Amino acid sequence: MSIYDHKKIEKKWQKYWEEHELFRARDDSPKPKLYTLIEFPYPSGEGLHVGHPRPYTAMDIISRKKRMDGYNVLYPIGWDAFGLPTENYAIKTGQPPAQVTKKNIANFTRQIKSLGISFDWSRAVNTTDPAYYKWTQWIFLQLFKHGLAYKSKIAINWCINCKIGLANEEVVGGVCERCGGPVEKRLKDQWMLAITKYADKLLEGLQEVDYVPQARTQQENWIGRSEGAEIDFKIQGSDRKIRVFTTRPDTLFGATYMVLAPEHELVGQLKESILNLKEVEKYIASAKRKSDLERTELQKEKTGVELCGVRAVNPANNEEIPVWVADYVLGGYGTGAIMAVPAHDERDWEFAKKYNLPVRYVVRPVSVDSTNPPREEKQLDHLKKFSAFAGVGILMNSGSFNDLDFETAKWKITEEVGGHKKIMYKLRDWVFSRQRYWGEPIPLVFCEACAKSHKGESVGEQTNHGWIPLPESELPLKLPAVKKYEPTDTGESPLSTMSKWVNTKCPRCGGAARRETDTMPNWAGSSWYFLRYIDPHNEKEFASMEALKKWMPVDWYNGGMEHTVLHLLYSRFWNQFLFDIGAVPVREPYKKRTSHGMILAKGGEKMSKSKGNVVNPDDIVKQYGADTLRAYIMFMGPFDQAVEWDPQSLVGVHRFLERVWTTSERVSNDASCPKNIIRQEHQSIKKVGEEIEAMRFNTAVAHLMTFSNTLYKLEKVPRAAYETLLVLLSPFAPHACEELWALLGHTSSITEEKWPEFDSALLEEETFELVIQINGKIRDKYIVSSGITEEALRAEVLKRLKVEAILNGAEPRQFRYIPGKLVSIVA
């Protein structure tokens, strides 16, 4: 009699798997490939958190099952190790970030290995390893050479605490995503990546992949494509024009004023004609001072000021209309100017009401009946009192366009006034510079001499005069050791203080040059790590085309919803770019994307160090074992939903594994296997398999429990049925199943077993409980045989005492039989 001692068996089998290289992905295998991926962790000093094992275990179960299905599975792991927490730790303690990172990776490795996840450790990558970031730099240089990286003085989001520029994506609700501190606008020279050039491709690509719907819509919203028209408005008494973008050119006749964003260049150009220039300048200055946070907080009431003396001409009806400056119009979107149609736009409506500007309705709702007066007129009259009519319909008050449908009118009016169709995106270019130490150095130098002779790289619209790329033979450009890791007070990276490193020779002309001292953002290394896993030790290329062709695309990528906008979009962009230059074989990197929910502390709060409610997986592994932890995390609740950690429920899963264990003592070779056991066995094969594939792990575990409970109650347990249970359970609780498998006399690993097949003929029940509903209420139930004909059944049912009592001799008005389920009678 053996006891379930997880401490002994878990270490033993982890060692066995490693020694026998059972989870190595084989480049030369004839089996079909399957590439499963989880988001590689940031190895923080705090160590693993129970949230980490959720996606790892889920994809582990899928990977293990797929290996048993005959696939050659690549399930890799690595470290996304550049980043602020490590740098901040280095600032505090004076330890070099590289050293801290090494220690953290060792700890994470130990912790993850103790969970028995079937990663291929031989392919582990580390974004801070020069052998890795050499290729991150190489990809950046390709982007640079193709005109997709450019330096630009732009107003960036500046986090005052972190002393760092942030991408739009990193500013959440007006504050810094990392530290929650205030963000202000600052003009800075920044490297930018022209992701906007890929807006359409990134949108189109979503059509060919299988992403969880929220991920797809979030990406679509972020890219924010809208179709409309650009139309020019003349300025009275000047040859200048105001160009606007509108999605509703059909409402042009209703444009009763115009609004410029405070940043709009025209305000400066029209200085002479503005009668209230002082007032206007004061307004613009105050608008600029507002941070994003204030701008959103103050959205209750719109403000603005009229440019007195400036009038624009509505090209539809040649009417003179006033021009305003207001910060509800954004400088960064569209043309930075709008035609205001208060009758059909709620924002314009609000503004017009406040400043008493005229409102003219030019579209009416489509009629749904033919009352007199028509219903749509009543609707519109009603609406006029409270708000704009932002819906669509039929044109009115629009001259020769009256009674046209809005869609037709849009393009006819645009054409009539000399406008043109235009696609606009919300997506902005990606701010790629960080003024920080712990990131990849940007492999460019600035050469004064080359700048003067215009010998800089210049591709497409972007010119980067004087910026010279390092030759690829000089990569990696390593991070030099510095004494202090703090950003400087001027906001420059700590690298800028290292004159030895900064001052260098121009690779082009050999003259004096200075290195770029900004580093790359965190997102750089994670934008292509899935490619490096494929060929992680290649020194000549980031990955060979042969290996990429074998493994790409990633078949199944699971990650958190918090990464669906940033990481997913950036890495798709890099992969699409690499595809366009012929460096990777597929355009879309991820075929399928799923998402897991968070694990919350008891009480529904997020786990956090400051609240002291973090559960450390080490403790659970120690007390109950990795198998219990894995099965419990899967059993807690639906995989894609947030669930609360509940130590009480953990014991239920542990008991289940213990019962599976003790059942092994009663396994018998000669026990006959009753039909109902065989049926349940095959039902389990079917259900557990289907549920794993659909990520319904909680019900998969429930079915395993049901099957196990059945076997547990038998005095003699048929060997075949028990072995099936072990095989089905093994992806969830691999260590215990290996040990039990070996105890049954097997000499090879259970992970090498074939996933069993079910026989549909054996799934059928011979009898079922028929439910009899009379007038919609359940009145009787009894067991009938599955093969019964409707006629025979009807005769039987009508003779049932309870049925007779209600029918009272009368014929039923309706008799309906749902085979295998119920009979519904209407008396």
Add this chain to the structure above:
RNA sequence: GCCGCGGUGGUGGAACUGGUAGACGCACUGGACUCAAAAUCCAGCGCCCGCAAGGGCAUGAGAGUUCGAGUCUCUCCCGCGGCACCA
């Protein structure tokens, strides 16, 4: 405000295309074993009436479609996630 998801026992959650609501756990109650406890095992467990047989009520609220609704339709309430002056 807009978009998406959700609301089921004491509790976490099950329920395929409309067909026995509450699978599988946890907690709880009673019993067995024990000197005792823990562990384990057996039984019970939505609410109300009833000794029972049985009956009635129940999936956030209200209506509707249907022989039949947790599931479909409409209105409303609440919670979570995302976006938020994007013209």
